[in-house]
Amino acid sequence: MLSEMFYKLWANHLIQIGIWETVYMTFLSTAIAYLIGLPLGLILTVTDEGGIRPVRWLNRLLGFVVNFFRSIPFIILMVAMLPVARLIVGTALGNKAMIVMLVIAAAPYVARMVESSVKEVDAGVIEAANSMGANNLQIVLKVLLPEAKPSLILGAVISTVTILSYSAMASTIGGTGLGQIAIIYGHQRSNDDITWICVILTVIIVQIIQEVGNTIARRTDKRSRN
Amino acid sequence: MIEIKELCKTFRMPDGRQITALSDINLSIQDGEIFGIIGLSGAGKSTLVRCINLLERPSSGQVIVDGRELTALKPKELRQARRSMSMIFQDFNLLMQRTALENVCFPLELNGLRGEAAWRKKRAMELLELVGLADRANSYPSQLSGGQKQRVAIARALATEPKYLLCDEATSALDPNTTRSILDLLRRINETMGVTIVVITHEMKVIDQICHRVAVIDQSRIAELGRVSEVFTNPRSDIARELIIPRDRAVLDTAGGRRIRITFDGSDAKAPVISEMVLECQAPVNILFADTREFEGVTHGHMIVELPSDPRQAEKLLVWLKNSQVKWQEEA
Numbered sequence A: 001m002l003s004e005m006f007y008k009l010w011a012n013h014l015i016q017i018g019i020w021e022t023v024y025m026t027f028l029s030t031a032i033a034y035l036i037g038l039p040l041g042l043i044l045t046v047t048d049e050g051g052i053r054p055v056r057w058l059n060r061l062l063g064f065v066v067n068f069f070r071s072i073p074f075i076i077l078m079v080a081m082l083p084v085a086r087l088i089v090g091t092a093l094g095n096k097a098m099i100v101m102l103v104i105a106a107a108p109y110v111a112r113m114v115e116s117s118v119k120e121v122d123a124g125v126i127e128a129a130n131s132m133g134a135n136n137l138q139i140v141l142k143v144l145l146p147e148a149k150p151s152l153i154l155g156a157v158i159s160t161v162t163i164l165s166y167s168a169m170a171s172t173i174g175g176t177g178l179g180q181i182a183i184i185y186g187h188q189r190s191n192d193d194i195t196w197i198c199v200i201l202t203v204i205i206v207q208i209i210q211e212v213g214n215t216i217a218r219r220t221d222k223r224s225r226n
Numbered sequence B: 001m002i003e004i005k006e007l008c009k010t011f012r013m014p015d016g017r018q019i020t021a022l023s024d025i026n027l028s029i030q031d032g033e034i035f036g037i038i039g040l041s042g043a044g045k046s047t048l049v050r051c052i053n054l055l056e057r058p059s060s061g062q063v064i065v066d067g068r069e070l071t072a073l074k075p076k077e078l079r080q081a082r083r084s085m086s087m088i089f090q091d092f093n094l095l096m097q098r099t100a101l102e103n104v105c106f107p108l109e110l111n112g113l114r115g116e117a118a119w120r121k122k123r124a125m126e127l128l129e130l131v132g133l134a135d136r137a138n139s140y141p142s143q144l145s146g147g148q149k150q151r152v153a154i155a156r157a158l159a160t161e162p163k164y165l166l167c168d169e170a171t172s173a174l175d176p177n178t179t180r181s182i183l184d185l186l187r188r189i190n191e192t193m194g195v196t197i198v199v200i201t202h203e204m205k206v207i208d209q210i211c212h213r214v215a216v217i218d219q220s221r222i223a224e225l226g227r228v229s230e231v232f233t234n235p236r237s238d239i240a241r242e243l244i245i246p247r248d249r250a251v252l253d254t255a256g257g258r259r260i261r262i263t264f265d266g267s268d269a270k271a272p273v274i275s276e277m278v279l280e281c282q283a284p285v286n287i288l289f290a291d292t293r294e295f296e297g298v299t300h301g302h303m304i305v306e307l308p309s310d311p312r313q314a315e316k317l318l319v320w321l322k323n324s325q326v327k328w329q330e331e332a
Helices: A004-011 A014-046 A056-070 A074-080 A082-089 A094-118 A123-131 A136-173 A178-187 A192-220 B045-052 B075-082 B100-110 B117-130 B146-158 B176-193 B204-210 B228-233 B238-244 B250-254 B273-281 B311-323
Strands: B002-012 B018-029 B034-039 B060-065 B085-088 B164-168 B196-201 B213-218 B221-227 B259-264 B286-295 B298-306 B327-331
Touching (some): A004 A192, A123 B085, A178 A192, B002 B045, B034 B238, B100 B117, B164 B176
Parallel strands (some): B034 B213
Antiparallel strands (some): B002 B018
């Protein structure tokens, strides 16, 4: 029993556009978050005490910054970072601002994900590369990243799903997508079916991302015999 | 030639204690030889081999390779020097996400300057053929057995045409048959390519199968150093004796009586010494342990026997051994 509102939204392509916007925002934000988080995570690993180039102060400093941003709930971070969004994209409203928020929230998260993946790489393999005269850059590019690849992909899936859930909250500052449809047409106008449809669509998107990611990770990983 | 002079290595534990891993190590490894370093686990032998290519930096002392003092090199020069000193490991340390062939290509890629991908692949293929694994070139390490992985690691180690090959417990994770074939391969590499090999192990059988000389490490120091045949037939240190015949063998513990160790040095190894002794003295002995090996075509052996509990009979046996010019000593 779907309400009239649903047919109206569907006929006007609002739901379809909502799906697209959610997917698009999520992937764009994830990509930008990785541009920042991947190098950050690598620096955290490399400069750590047991890393290939320990730099205590830098590791402590970056670790503090990452923890700082990660300890703030997204909804608060979003409000606090409004001026930053205005500075970067010229507005504190809408999708542009929303991407800035998502990146600020996700990059530290991504950094920790990358760090934990790269730290799984066997120390013996790094030692072997060292014994062959590899320099630190070669160890990062030819050992750490390729060996951690399957784990990095799984981490990226988790990060993407997290960013997707953040993106729903971003509708409070005017970000669009399924989150906004659920709040404006579902919650505020008391159309529970709209809310639930948005929830179900989000669940389906998450399932697809997870399944595709798992498959890619499994196909990439040469540690299994298959 | 690798020269190690007055080398010491101490580690600082997180709680501030200093732990001495190596102290006052002096040795020189000649070009073309297979040099063994043996010791119980924790004796410091793995630290020692890592000091040779400076994966571990010595706390003091010198490591001189072909006249160059390694500890004085700049990082870039050290990386260059390491390409002439390859290393293989107990856990193989292959790149799990690369095929066997790509693993062998790896050190060549680091070397950037020389040749392109096609040349690297050709060279890697030659090396896989050398170690007998050409048919597994496109297999990933997870699809290979332990022995095959070590062969890939050896091919990878040889890619940069090193002068030295450092083997850190390279056969310790392998079964006896595979161990033998890997050791044969190492000997062949030594003989045909003239690569100087340093072998770290806790197993005497590895030493006596391929090494020319051996250093026995005990409690951070060199307890004994010499030709393998000498050390085996005439071990001067307790630790060397223990490594030749492990003291903690259950059978030795169960025997309560007086024990002696008889050593055979080639001439009499094949003579039926024990049976003659028993027949002539009319006294029984209990053989607790016996082992013989061949060095350079001569058989050497060790035997531990328990003497009869009657002291007069025991004395009779010892006199017989002395008269027969058989070497023996009291076993603690």
